[in-house]
Amino acid sequence: MLEVEHLIVALVEPSHVQAQIIKAALAERGIDQVTVYETGADLFTALAVKLPDLVFSALYLSDMTGTDLVYTLRDTPAWADLPFILISSETNPYYLDPVRQAGTMAILPKPFSQAQLTMALGNTLDFLNAEQLDNDSADDFADLVVLLVDDSSTARRHVRTILEKIGFEKIFEANNGLEAIPLINSQLFDLVFTDYNMPQMDGRALVEYIRKESMQSSVPILMVSSEDNQGRLAAVEAAGVSAICDKPFGTEVVRKLVGQLLANRE
Known part of the structure; x- marks a missing residue:
């Protein structure tokens, strides 16, 4: 069964400062296999080579939105079931509801607490381990x-x-x-x-x-x-x-x- 400290994470975040904050929060949970990408295109190039266990993304990227990113994941058969977590300070349902519709493990605010991160990671592990738990x-x-x-x-x-x-x-x-x-x-x-x-x-x-x-x-x-x-x-x-x-x-x-x-x- 996959444990939280073994998660391989892809983080799409254009801000170096924000990326370091998120990486530090993940490190507190024992997650040190984190690769940062500045754009959605950079992520997609990497996904063609190797899949992570989980994708985190900001809402606003230079080449697309986090919404565009998650829908591209869902529309690509090889990536369709990748767990996705949005991190955003946006609160308007107009922007967040499409992400909810696409299927996300969680929507985390900026800044988020360790309790909120723990819940999001727990949902991810439940999803990834569901078939074993079913047995x-x-x-x-x-x-x-x-x-x-x-x-x-x-x-x-x-x-x-x-x-x-x-x-x-x-x-x-x-x-x-x-x-x-x-x-x-x-x-x-x-x-x-x-x-x-x-x-x-x-x-x-x-x-x-x-x-x-x-x-x-x-x-x-x-x-x-x-x-x-x-x-x-x-x-x-x-x-x-x-x-x-x-x-x-x-x-x-x-x-x-x-x-x-x-x-x-x-």
């Missing part, structure tokens, strides 16, 4: 059927990867709630995993349909969302969602939530 786990999700609903193909791929890592093998996908309805009406599911914000039919409307109009009204529904409007989240809970998981989320968080939802159903 040791009492959970057996291989025979369960899950429906994954999200309008972002990149987000679906990230969630699908996590579900597969924790043992799911039978995964159906839909682009939004409207596309999910025919599947709901033709296939029995053990779990529905849905985003909140989607066109045509959002997560709340899908939850309401499943609970009130479908033949499997008791199926556990796990909603994943970066939504921070408490009124909207309260409405989703009232509609009958079983649990809400924030983006970004850890692999073990998903494993535990799914385990609890399925246990409660039994």
Whole structure:
């Protein structure tokens, strides 16, 4: 099993000062295999030779944004599952939500605390070690059927990867709630995993349909969302969602939530 001190890290940071601060914080956690790149292009050149275990990136680079960088990773098959952590002082959801959608282990502020770094590294190790942990786990999700609903193909791929890592093998996908309805009406599911914000039919409307109009009204529904409007989240809970998981989320968080939802159903 991979331990934190053995992580090989690629850090994309144009500021020499910031790079040294981040390297020092990683050294406190025992991580000394850190290579710094000033641009996204420099990172991509290096990735063609050897993959790290984890990529850290600033949001604003000279040749692209951290958002561009993570989407390039996700769109390149050889790099698609690389754990990614954004480090940024940006707080505007307009800039951060696309990174959340792409699949990130964490979004760390500048400056970040050791506690925040520890959480981010823990999520990374959970992701990297998930298949081994699955072999040791009492959970057996291989025979369960899950429906994954999200309008972002990149987000679906990230969630699908996590579900597969924790043992799911039978995964159906839909682009939004409207596309999910025919599947709901033709296939029995053990779990529905849905985003909140989607066109045509959002997560709340899908939850309401499943609970009130479908033949499997008791199926556990796990909603994943970066939504921070408490009124909207309260409405989703009232509609009958079983649990809400924030983006970004850890692999073990998903494993535990799914385990609890399925246990409660039994």
